[in-house]
Structure formats: structure tokens, C-alpha cells
Amino acid sequence: MSYEIDRDQNVEPSLKEMAGKALEILESHSDKGFFLMIEGSRIDMAAHENDPGTHVHEILEYHETVAVVRKFIDKHPGTVMISVSDHETGGLSLALQKIPNPIYRWYPDVISRIKNSSYILAQRLKSYWDDDRTSFINKTILNDGLGINDFTQDDLTYLNQNLTSQEYIYYLANMTSWRAELGWATHGHSGVDVNLYAYGMNIEAIRGNHENTEIGEFIKNYLNLDLDSITLELNSNNDSFHLSNVNISNYNADHLEHYHHL
């Protein structure tokens, strides 16, 4: 999936549209009820890149997806929605100390001017080596893509080099975070508590602070599942459930990197 900020709506459906379609299909084809997991997975990837513009568009799309599911629940009493993350990524804070004495401010307008992900802009930098590369960086990447016009000659010199995709991404994303005065603690995952939301029937059982395994317990009890027998069935009947049977050579480095992130 493209990042939401880059997505061409004529080519690719949004997370919200796919979630709505999945609910529609499951509702009309299942007389036993269903379990659906909807993953806003690119929130994590944008946070790995410390790219605040891309990050917020992924989060807003997730919020709209939650609104679609809530509407479904309002029409179907007896269903429940749980929204939770397996971890925080990036250690984002609305704070960045740039000088010895902290100043309490941040600039959301910097974020609202961003038109593309640093990821897509990095791909364009990787593939454009015409004679007018400097003006391409100036206009297409910084002005149009990031909404930045106060860049320096040092920025242009750095971006004019033949760098890795990740080096371009980190540099571009930092240009926006720095101007917006947003701080990131890591390009990895953090250990902070994550938010837990629920909507629908009997959700009082998961109000408050919980270990992540208790979410699974809640779902098991809510759906009255016998997980041991389901596990036995999965293990015995279908080879495709076993990752060890997948020919690993069919997976490129991007896939393996993605598994690593999960």
C-alpha cells in the first residue's frame, strides 16, 4: 500500500474503503459471525522513518477507519471493536530542544504544508540524475514535496549526492521535524504504554491498564473460543499455515525487513 499522503485514489483504495468493503462482504456471507483484524500498519513505518507529515496522514486515515467500524457496530448490537497497538514507534513528542534553554512551542503549519512522504521523495531523488538535478531538488523535492523554501546550500549539497534511500529519507524527514520542532527518540520501537480503546458490548472488562495478553483473553471469552482445538486444527490440516514451508528465496529483502518490523 502507498502511504496515504501519496496515494492516488484512482489507483488504490484507502484503508477506510477496504475496511468498509470487508465488513460488507463478511456481513453478507457469514451466518456464524466473524473476526476481522484491520491493521493501520504504515503508521509504524512512517514513525520508523521519523516522518511527521506521513505519520499524521496515516493516523488520520486510521481514525476515519475506526469511525467506519463504529458505525457498523451501531447498526449491529452484539459486536465489539478493540483498537490497540502492539507498541509505540519513534518516541514522538511535541517538543524539541534546539537551543540551551527550552522554549515551549511547536509549529503544526510546517506539517500541513507537506505534500509527499519522504519515502517517495527519496525514490525520486534516487532516479533523477538529469543536468537540472539541483533545480529538481529545489522545486520538486523541497518546495513542492515538503513545502520548505528556507533550505540552505548545505541541504542542496547533501541531497545532490548519490546516497542510499534511507539516508535521503532520514534527512528529508528531519528537515520537517526540525522546522515543526517535533522530537523523535529513535528510529525503532519504544517501550511506552500504548492506548487501548474499545466500543460495543461488554467492554467494561478491558477498561483501565492491561497486559497485552489480556486483550487476547477478552476476545477468547467474548467469542467463546476454544483456542486449543483451533490450534490443533490449524496445525493438522493446512501446510500453508507453517512459515517453515514457505520457500524463503521467494521473499526479497524488503519482505524480510518488514517481518523484522512486525
Ligand SMILES: [Zn+2]
Ligand atoms: Zn515497527
